[in-house]
Amino acid sequence: MPEIMLDVRDLNAWYGESHILHGVNFNVREGEVVTLLGRNGAGKTTTMKSIMGLVGKRTGSVKYKGAETVDMRSDRIAKAGIALCPEERGIFASLNVTENLMLPPITAPGGLSVTEIHELFPNLKERAGSPGTKLSGGEQQMLAIGRILRTGAKLLLLDEPTEGLAPVIVQQIGRTIREIKQRGFTVLLVEQNFRFAATVADRHYVMDHGVVIDEIDNHELDANMDKLHDYLGV
């Protein structure tokens, strides 16, 4: 079995006064694609932001390759090798597509070259000079994923990359996730759409009310369908 790359233990997080995560436990092994499933407000995005150091106060333990990161500043966590593609995509309006793509500094070797990113997402090449936010939603999502593939980060946190996108774009993003998994990247994925998650993931964690309440292996998904419907309220 591959080694544990990300080990989250008893993670608590707060936004100001409100206590959002109440002791989250899970892990991600090297080369895996793992999803966090759960309803709106279950704490999935907060978990991602906490791993990346973007939440005001957090306690517990987040170990990346054995090193504790829970007290680190977000730029140090990025340099350690973790990168986030945020839910709101975070494309910069005052930067064109190429500037957006080149913005994150390279922190380690092993990232994709710009040519390789353009092969994955040809639209980004065609629209290189356009302001970032003039792209369609799908293209912005490609840009948001593409720019963290360049940096050499080995653990990618993708927060709802398929949200609000047309089926054909969702398929393209699915292909991309399988492709980057083959290249040896590790992915932690937040998803509302577990049918999509099932096409890319190895394991799933289910979150509710700021804790992980269940773990389901991808090939056991069918057997657990009733339980999952219950968890997700679909």
Add this chain to the structure above:
Amino acid sequence: MLMVLGYNIGPLLAQGMLGLINGAFYALLSLGLAVIFGLLNIINFAHGALFMLGAVVSWMLLNWIGIGYWPSLIIAPLIVGAFGVLLEKVFISKLYKLDHLYGLLLTFGVALIVEGLARNQFGSSGMAYAVPDSLRGATKLGFMIMPTYRAWVVVASFVVCISTWLILEKTPIGATLRAATENAALVQSFGVNVPRLVTLTYGAGVALAAFAGVMAAPVYSVNPNMGSNVIIVVFAVVVIGGMGSILGSILTGFGLGLLEGFTKYIYPEGSGVVVFVLMIIVLLLRPAGLFGKVS
């Protein structure tokens, strides 16, 4: 003499040229303010005092250790910029989590202290700073006699303003700065040391003010109040141009200098207030400023 709308064109142009020199200082100062406001979200009330400090430092370099104008043009902004870096690290950086008002009050306090210390050391009568030999003399332009130094001020500040704009718009470091202005937390999560970027940006904005101060030393006399005299107009320039717009602050700076100059000829009594009248009109019709983005 050529007449336009009943005015002599010669004196009108001459006043316009003089106005353009003031405009050059407005542009340099409002540019620094715009860059600082964009990234730090504080209104740097110390800007005028740091402009004055640039002039005072260049005076001290000349009279105390014999360093002349040209080296001063680089050294004084570096010294004052370093002071800005210290100011940001020790004080301003503690305030980002609080309301903007605290940054404004702090920098206002810094301005009072810096000006007070300068007044204590040098008095308030002003000290002369000679025009460097290489920029003495004047050129006849037909409608006026243009002192070489003043032409240099307009050209040099124009070049510095445009270079700053090019750095911000066309280089990777400029792209990082623009991105951090939009969403600093996300840029930091990509591995950029944003706190250091913020410190250096404040230092650079302050250095621009000091550069303007060095250039102003031979034009106005070096005195502790020179900053507070100019900064009120500069704030009006920033409001008219639109907070945070880089190109807007440059164009508005030069434009308003010109407007003041023309007014001085057409209706001299109005030249002191024309900028503020325009500010009121702009605030009423376009509160985000001429070049500001309406959000």
